[in-house]
Amino acid sequence: MTSPDISAVNQGRSAFGTERVATLPEPVAPGHEAIGSAGALGSRTSILFASIAFGIVFLLIWQFLPPALGVPSFIIPTVTDLAHEFTRMVARENLLKHILSTVTIATAGFIIGSLLGAALGYVLGMSVLIEKVLSPYLLGLQIAPKVAFAPLFIMWLGYNAWPKLIVTILVVFFPILVNVLQSMKTVDRDLINLARAYSMSRWQIFWKIEVPASMPALMAGLRIGATLAVIGVTVGELVGGNTGLGYLITFGEGQANTAMVFNAIVLLTFVGILLYGAVAMIEARVLHYIPRAVR
Amino acid sequence: MQNTASVLDLIGVTKRFVAPGGGSALTAIDRVSMTVRDGEFVAVVGPSGCGKSTILNLVAGLDRPSEGRILLREVPVEGPNPSVGFMLQKDLLLPWRTIVRNVEFGLEARAISRAERRERALRELARCRLSDFAGSYPYQLSGGMRQRAALARTLAIEPAIVLLDEPFTALDAQTKLILQKSFAQTIASSQITTLLITHDLMEAVIMSDRILVMSERPGRIVEEIPVDLPDRDNPLARISAPRAREYVDHLLSSLHLEEKAA
Numbered sequence: 001m002t003s004p005d006i007s008a009v010n011q012g013r014s015a016f017g018t019e020r021v022a023t024l025p026e027p028v029a030p031g032h033e034a035i036g037s038a039g040a041l042g043s044r045t046s047i048l049f050a051s052i053a054f055g056i057v058f059l060l061i062w063q064f065l066p067p068a069l070g071v072p073s074f075i076i077p078t079v080t081d082l083a084h085e086f087t088r089m090v091a092r093e094n095l096l097k098h099i100l101s102t103v104t105i106a107t108a109g110f111i112i113g114s115l116l117g118a119a120l121g122y123v124l125g126m127s128v129l130i131e132k133v134l135s136p137y138l139l140g141l142q143i144a145p146k147v148a149f150a151p152l153f154i155m156w157l158g159y160n161a162w163p164k165l166i167v168t169i170l171v172v173f174f175p176i177l178v179n180v181l182q183s184m185k186t187v188d189r190d191l192i193n194l195a196r197a198y199s200m201s202r203w204q205i206f207w208k209i210e211v212p213a214s215m216p217a218l219m220a221g222l223r224i225g226a227t228l229a230v231i232g233v234t235v236g237e238l239v240g241g242n243t244g245l246g247y248l249i250t251f252g253e254g255q256a257n258t259a260m261v262f263n264a265i266v267l268l269t270f271v272g273i274l275l276y277g278a279v280a281m282i283e284a285r286v287l288h289y290i291p292r293a294v295r
Numbered sequence: 296m297q298n299t300a301s302v303l304d305l306i307g308v309t310k311r312f313v314a315p316g317g318g319s320a321l322t323a324i325d326r327v328s329m330t331v332r333d334g335e336f337v338a339v340v341g342p343s344g345c346g347k348s349t350i351l352n353l354v355a356g357l358d359r360p361s362e363g364r365i366l367l368r369e370v371p372v373e374g375p376n377p378s379v380g381f382m383l384q385k386d387l388l389l390p391w392r393t394i395v396r397n398v399e400f401g402l403e404a405r406a407i408s409r410a411e412r413r414e415r416a417l418r419e420l421a422r423c424r425l426s427d428f429a430g431s432y433p434y435q436l437s438g439g440m441r442q443r444a445a446l447a448r449t450l451a452i453e454p455a456i457v458l459l460d461e462p463f464t465a466l467d468a469q470t471k472l473i474l475q476k477s478f479a480q481t482i483a484s485s486q487i488t489t490l491l492i493t494h495d496l497m498e499a500v501i502m503s504d505r506i507l508v509m510s511e512r513p514g515r516i517v518e519e520i521p522v523d524l525p526d527r528d529n530p531l532a533r534i535s536a537p538r539a540r541e542y543v544d545h546l547l548s549s550l551h552l553e554e555k556a557a
Contacts, residue, residue: 200404212391
């Protein structure tokens with residue numbers, strides 16, 4: 001929030017004394033207020049410390065409890081085992097190549113799937129007829145487990161990057177399509193009527209009202225899509241190919257290298273967090289006009 | 296006012312809606328005739344469901360009458376018309392646009408330059424005393440200020456007539472009074488022709504030159520009451536005038552509200 005806005009609102013308060021300013025530029029969520037009043041000044045930092053402390057305790061238990069109970073490290077490797085295995089993977093298994101492959105395919109699949117899903121969502125939202133004709137098939141496809149198609153794509157396209165990419169696109173596609181379509185169907189009729197009264201064309205109504213109005217739903221779809229993209233690429237790598245973190249899971253499994261499997265899972269989680277974080281950042285920029293307490 | 300030109304004429308306008316199941320048609324308004332003259336402020340009051348909003352949609356060209364004719368400056372209304380501005384209970388500001396960009400919205404279907412659009416929007420914001428908020432987003436404004444911004448957007452298209460559909464209903468009592476005064480000042484100083492649709496009898500009395508009373512569905516105009524009070528630009532002065540109360544009492548009996556409450 002820029003300072004001129006704040007001063008403008010404050011001026012407004014004095015100029016129109018009895019007219020209340022409903023929302024301040026940076027409203028504080030009710031929950032935050034409650035924490036603030038209860039935990040006094042450093043509440044936010046103390047919560048952060050508590051979170052970190054919990055993580056450390058968890059890692060310590062993981063490190064020492066299984067050996068103390070006599071669980072062998074090929075069942076549950078300790079944290080230090082994982083760290084050793086990680087350095088070995090970097091040195092011997094060309095780990096960076098696998099990470100890069102997974103990140104690239106997840107990102108590309110996510111972007112392509114989002115674009116296709118959003119585009120079809122807008123087309124179906126514009127045309128009631130097409131939507132009615134296609135909706136039973138779309139519903140069927142939406143329910144079908146998309147990752148189960150992975151072996152098919154491998155049979156068709158071979159052991160390369162394409163099956164993984166297509167599975168990723170497919171799993172990302174549907175939640176975004178559904179969200180965009182839903183938002184197109186629920187745009188405020190009065191807003192559309194207002195634009196019509198201003199003699200706007202169908203195309204202008206689409207760009208000036210429907211697209212911006214669908215942004216919150218699109219962003220929610222992208223958040224879901226970001227997490228699904230990692231699942232898609234993982235399944236693709238699990239069933240075919242010889243690159244990627246998903247492949248390292250099957251490879252580690254074959255060698256009874258539990259630590260490698262664990263490490264691959266952890267790294268896949270980080271890839272997911274990365275993608276999700278990127279979407280969250282874009283969302284914060286796109287939806288800046290929605291007060292934070294509501295979002 | 297009698298000799299000035301008419302801006303809006305409804306001549307025997309009937310609107311029927313066909314039920315979705317294909318059943319019998321529902322008559323929303325029945326043979327409504329009225330005239331709004333240049334610079335006049337006319338209020339339409341009536342019970343809920345009497346077809347007040349139907350009139351608005353017909354005049355705005357969003358809907359077509361089943362029978363009768365609607366003339367705007369003696370030209371038949373045949374679709375959305377750039378010389379009609381309308382405002383609803385909801386402010387309908389676009390949350391993703393700043394206030395000044397919201398005011399520009401109505402001008403964007405027209406072939407005018409970006410600079411002129413901005414200039415006109417800023418002028419309307421000044422008229423509605425919102426210049427300081429041009430760069431704010433709607434969520435940063437109070438309900439009353441948002442309605443003023445909506446009025447600025449409505450006036451920016453320089454309409455021949457402004458249709459107000461219960462624009463003060465969603466506001467609290469004090470904000471409502473302040474906003475009524477603010478609207479009355481803006482409208483009086485610019486001599487804008489206005490049709491106000493409301494269920495608030497006092498609002499009709501303190502803001503208008505003339506009140507049309509509608510019956511329950513099917514809506515018909517049952518009475519026409521000229522409001523002979525001074526201070527049309529200041530509803531706060533009118534509200535305390537003893538004769539304003541008399542008008543409201545008359546409207547109450549005209550709508551048979553006491554009998555219904557009994």
